[in-house]
Amino acid sequence: MPEDILELRDVKTHFAIQSGFLVKRHAGSVRAVDGVTLSVRQGEVLGLVGESGCGKSTLARTILQLVPTTAGTVILNGRNLTAASRSELLASRRDLQMIFQDPYASLNPRMTVFATLAEPLLVHRVCRRSEVAGKVAEIMSRVGLAPRFAQKYPHEFSGGQRQRIAIARALALNPKVIVADEPVSALDVSIQAQILNLLAELCRGMNLTLIFIAHDLSVVRHISDRVAVMYLGKIVELGPAADVIDHPAHPYTRALVSAIPVPDPAIERGRRRVVLAGDPPSPINPPAGCSFHPRCRYAIEACKAAPPPLVPAGPAREAACIRLGELPPS
Amino acid sequence: MPLLAVNDLRTYFHTRNGVYRAVDGVSFSVERGETLGIVGESGSGKSVTCYSIMGLIPQPPGRIESGSAMFDGIDLLRCPPKVARSIRGKRVAMIFQDPMTSLNPYLRVSEQLIEPLLIHENISRPAALKRALEMMEAVGINDAARRIHFHPHEFSGGMRQRVMIAMALITRPELLIADEPTTALDVTVQAQILDLIRRLQRELGMAVIFVTHDLGVVAGLCDQVQVMYGGRIMETADAATLFKNPLHPYTRALQRSIPGLQPKGQELFTIPGLPPDVSKPLPGCAFVARCGFAAEVCSAGRPELLTVAPGHAHACIRAQRGEISVAELAKWEAHA
Numbered sequence: 001m002p003e004d005i006l007e008l009r010d011v012k013t014h015f016a017i018q019s020g021f022l023v024k025r026h027a028g029s030v031r032a033v034d035g036v037t038l039s040v041r042q043g044e045v046l047g048l049v050g051e052s053g054c055g056k057s058t059l060a061r062t063i064l065q066l067v068p069t070t071a072g073t074v075i076l077n078g079r080n081l082t083a084a085s086r087s088e089l090l091a092s093r094r095d096l097q098m099i100f101q102d103p104y105a106s107l108n109p110r111m112t113v114f115a116t117l118a119e120p121l122l123v124h125r126v127c128r129r130s131e132v133a134g135k136v137a138e139i140m141s142r143v144g145l146a147p148r149f150a151q152k153y154p155h156e157f158s159g160g161q162r163q164r165i166a167i168a169r170a171l172a173l174n175p176k177v178i179v180a181d182e183p184v185s186a187l188d189v190s191i192q193a194q195i196l197n198l199l200a201e202l203c204r205g206m207n208l209t210l211i212f213i214a215h216d217l218s219v220v221r222h223i224s225d226r227v228a229v230m231y232l233g234k235i236v237e238l239g240p241a242a243d244v245i246d247h248p249a250h251p252y253t254r255a256l257v258s259a260i261p262v263p264d265p266a267i268e269r270g271r272r273r274v275v276l277a278g279d280p281p282s283p284i285n286p287p288a289g290c291s292f293h294p295r296c297r298y299a300i301e302a303c304k305a306a307p308p309p310l311v312p313a314g315p316a317r318e319a320a321c322i323r324l325g326e327l328p329p330s
Numbered sequence: 331m332p333l334l335a336v337n338d339l340r341t342y343f344h345t346r347n348g349v350y351r352a353v354d355g356v357s358f359s360v361e362r363g364e365t366l367g368i369v370g371e372s373g374s375g376k377s378v379t380c381y382s383i384m385g386l387i388p389q390p391p392g393r394i395e396s397g398s399a400m401f402d403g404i405d406l407l408r409c410p411p412k413v414a415r416s417i418r419g420k421r422v423a424m425i426f427q428d429p430m431t432s433l434n435p436y437l438r439v440s441e442q443l444i445e446p447l448l449i450h451e452n453i454s455r456p457a458a459l460k461r462a463l464e465m466m467e468a469v470g471i472n473d474a475a476r477r478i479h480f481h482p483h484e485f486s487g488g489m490r491q492r493v494m495i496a497m498a499l500i501t502r503p504e505l506l507i508a509d510e511p512t513t514a515l516d517v518t519v520q521a522q523i524l525d526l527i528r529r530l531q532r533e534l535g536m537a538v539i540f541v542t543h544d545l546g547v548v549a550g551l552c553d554q555v556q557v558m559y560g561g562r563i564m565e566t567a568d569a570a571t572l573f574k575n576p577l578h579p580y581t582r583a584l585q586r587s588i589p590g591l592q593p594k595g596q597e598l599f600t601i602p603g604l605p606p607d608v609s610k611p612l613p614g615c616a617f618v619a620r621c622g623f624a625a626e627v628c629s630a631g632r633p634e635l636l637t638v639a640p641g642h643a644h645a646c647i648r649a650q651r652g653e654i655s656v657a658e659l660a661k662w663e664a665h666a
Binding site: 051052158160188189190191192193194196197200201215217218219221222223241242255256258259260261262263264265266267268269273275276277279 | 371372486487488489516517518519520521522524525543544545546547548549550569570573574583584585587588589590594597598599600601604605
């Protein structure tokens with residue numbers, strides 16, 4: 001049984017909202033991540049899905065401690081990152097790296113590919129200066145970039161190639177965990193498939209643990225072992241990727257899955273969809289109880305009382321709904 | 331006679347770095363009440379096609395080199411500006427991908443909604459406001475009487491897209507051009523907007539040109555679908571045929587790249603290489619560099635879009651000659 005490499009315990013990340021021009025007053029807070037408990041096993045690909053504003057990107061940043069945690073702990077390989085000092089945090093980045101959505105914004109336009117990839121090696125003193133060139137060439141070929149492009153700048157590459165550079169940068173330190181925040185959303189389908197194949201191959205080859213954030217469920221289903229569905233800062237469903245997406249338990253997951261258009265007219269025109277009314281509520285003032293209850297067709301009075309905990313919903317599955325047993329089969 | 335007939339449209343951009351052939355000889359037609367889907371990757375020329383029809387190409391650097399777009403007997407590309415203005419925004423309307431940049435942030439939604447009415451119809455302000463209010467309700471905005479006086483920033487993304495749809499449809503156009511209207515939205519909101527477009531189309535009997543890169547959206551919405559690549563149409567067919575029996579290797583490759591259609595865990599089918607550089611002349615087929623079936627004949631001359639069955643046309647010269655069998659296609663897909 002592979003052990004847990006990353007553990008989140010009741011993690012909360014709130015952002016204070018201030019009002020007033022000269023005298024700032026605390027006017028409430030955005031509860032971007034509001035009590036997430038999750039453990040990730042070594043070598044696993046965990047997909048994290050949800051609509052925009054559900055807190056999935058903030059959760060990614062919280063794991064890397066790029067934003068201060070309001071409460072709870074993030075434990076990487078036995079080390080508590082929320083209590084770590086600056087230097088300990090820097091050291092932890094050897095094991096924990098991130099890939100961002102937009103390869104146009106996440107690469108420094110003034111740095112060549114070589115400089116971009118050499119920087120982490122030099123900062124973390126992974127190898128001697130004389131060995132850097134060889135190491136950079138090795139990383140580049142691992143992600144499918146010809147080493148002869150090392151002296152080029154990001155603008156000379158296409159979107160897919162830039163994302164390869166970003167992946168190479170994340171891999172430079174041989175990390176144990178990579179958090180990828182929508183790494184293929186900005187890419188065209190044909191390029192997206194290339195990058196997904198690359199990520200899957202790297203995970204297998206290097207025993208990487210990948211936290212893969214996306215809003216596209218078919219992409220997540222393809223690449224992930226397990227999937228966590230977020231709604232308004234909380235995980236509402238968790239389980240093996242294909243099970244959760246093919247047979248969703250939580251009413252929100254059901255609605256989300258049914259909203260995805262299927263690229264087959266015969267299926268697409270025949271199926272019934274659960275169209276959710278309205279928009280997700282504001283994370284500044286989330287509804288009491290289950291935060292999904294105002295849009296849920298199965299909501300009853302009891303749903304408004306208290307936030308439902310994650311309860312077992314089948315083999316290796318959990319969902320946060322008090323009416324799980326009473327819902328019709330999906 | 332079709333409602334809109336585009337013939338040999340060529341829109342080039344003349345820049346310091348060369349001539350970009352964004353749309354390079356595109357012909358198609360749309361019947362009244364029909365929904366035409368245009369799919370393709372970024373840079374395939376699908377948006378520029380729509381912008382050309384609407385007269386929204388910045389000139390310079392853009393230039394419409396040739397072609398015509400006959401809308402109900404009037405060539406939108408050549409007619410006097412006054413005639414074009416009387417059609418655009420009245421009989422042909424357009425909605426865009428990003429509702430935040432296509433609504434004016436300074437103006438109340440009410441002002442923006444009634445603007446097309448005041449311009450195109452002989453109508454008083456109060457009557458126009460009444461129509462605007464009805465339209466807001468028709469697109470499903472609750473509490474419309476109050477919210478009509480809001481500014482765009484006070485709406486969420488999905489609601490803004492509804493406002494934009496209301497604005498486009500307020501003059502009851504005969505043709506709606508929708509350029510990726512749901513790409514920036516979440517899937518649950520996308521489902522709402524697609525339902526809305528479907529319902530309004532039925533009620534108003536209008537034709538729709540729906541541009542998207544999402545084959546799933548096309549499958550549920552469109553009657554006819556055309557696939558664009560490198561500024562050209564690769565294949566066009568009714569939706570069922572295009573998904574069931576695509577004949578152009580690019581159409582097949584595009585479908586095969588979608589993760590949802592492939593068994594989990596298996597390596598995804600990928601198209602090798604990159605989309606073509608449209609600033610270089612493409613003497614042959616635009617897909618030749620990435621195609622598993624490319625032969626000498628493919629780079630020799632530009633293949634024509636040939637009709638192979640009623641409503642089904644494609645521009646693969648080898649498939650037209652019967653040189654690519656279905657078995658061969660399957661073999662390529664298995665190996666690539």
